[in-house]
Amino acid sequence: MATEAATAQPIDADVVVIGAGPAGVPAAVAAARAGATVIVIDAADRPGGQYHRQLPHDFEVEDAGALHHGWRDATAGFDELVANDRIRHIAGTRVWLAERSPDRVTLHTTGAHRGTVRAQALILATGAAERALPFPGWDLPGVLTVGAAQALVKGQGVRPGHRVVVAGTGPLLLASASTLVRAGTHVLEVLDANGPGTWRAAGPRVLAPGKAVEAAGYLRDLARSRTPYRPAQAIIAATGDGRVESVTIAEVDRDWHVVDGTQRHLDVDAVCVAYGFSPNVGIAAALGCDLTPGGGPAVVVDRLQRTTVPRVFAAGEITGVAGADVAALEGAVAGAAAADACGHDVDRALVRRQVRRREKAQRFAAALQRATPIRHGWQSWLTDDTIVCRCEEVELATVRSAIAGAGVRDVRSLKMTTRCGMGWCQAAICGPNVVDLLTVATGAVPEDANRLAARSIAEPVALSEL
């Protein structure tokens, strides 16, 4: 059957960038400035990624940057995507298959553009997905990720609820609570499972001047709305009839085990949880790029953002979660390096300066990661009937009996035995948690920890597109 997708002419460019977020936009701009023709493919209708998510075209806005950080630099990049005639931005489009030959990368796309894009070099700027930890009741309607709350507020002008608790850990916790408050949401409390001791242990770099100012701004927003910020506390359960109506909150120790006798309840109509990020490495893994070992895999790159696969570069959170500032620097380096690989002249002195700035910024990011670890004590919040895999409705008891009873030691066997990770989301949500459960139960990181990330088809597609 001849579909439109099958007959569409392939589009060619020197460099193709997947993702138009904080790394992808600077990557496209840098490659184009060096003389390369560039195609940027992005799932959203407007550039910005999850971090600089924009309101739809149909909304008229007076101050689009009011809820954003680093908006001026970001919009300069968006403007150049349009103004630079060497760049073509393909919006509303996802890559579902990536193929590589010695001299070319071919991407198959679905969405607004159904067809094929070919290039000499590929830059992966696919970002990271939020990590969500299970707890009893986490699948009730009304329990959202903080990223979801950010997407709703920044991308749709809708607040997640009337009485909201924000809980978890990580760099997004304070930032998103502040966004919610500024959007007029009643945020009852902000709970950080990590305590102040973890911040001190992370070292002085987390208190770098610019960053301390940023954090102080978030805390000021919370103070203005009289929202308490409570370290070393966590949501350990949610209950409700068909939707979340109440949460159980408890103090937790350094390893996130509940401190007995500290449980209390709060009536809510929405909960926003944040437990850091997991890089979106699906396409990179399918292309054969080396990943770092462990449960939160990232793409391995060198100083010039080259992956272990020739002509494939990676920039931003996909190479390790470090925030938008680092992503922009990595994008600029990757763009120049990709243009160089296509035979264009690049400003080497500029690239060297960007590499140095990037390395400095990465040290802050590493300190921030140390300040917001995920501790294994979260597993003690779970009960036998807590859902681990939301899609396939796999309960903790099923996972535990596969490990203890059937002697499962690796991700693949666990998947085959329990169906964890086999549903709609293809382990995007449960993957890192399943790896953690295996790690604690067996005492070792499973050998195939990265397997859940390495899917060949990166996006569900209709049969008519195959």
Added chain:
Amino acid sequence: MGDLGARPAAAGPDPDPRHSAEDLRIPATSDPTGITRGARFTFRFDGDTVTAHPGETIAAALLAAGYRELRRTRIADRPRGLFCAIGTCFDCLVSIDGGGPVRACVTPVRPDIEVEVSRGD
């Protein structure tokens, strides 16, 4: 059902008391971004008439109107709703005009569509 807390009084008839009457859209008066939405239109959700604005996703319009449950799960008939809101988790599946499941969080709402809770996906 648990304590509903201090909810604002309903502005009009609301068939389900769990649907708070206060719209969750950021009000134009207190909005730092200064949003002006386009002319509103209606669509249907499980038989109810729901208001939406151009550019909104199905999930955002339903959340704003107080609806939380978007699907029922295949195995234990569990209620599910919006979770990641960026198209990753597939928990917000709904059916449009009797068709197969789509993600409410990445699907724009259109006038007069019939949206239904997805069951068994």
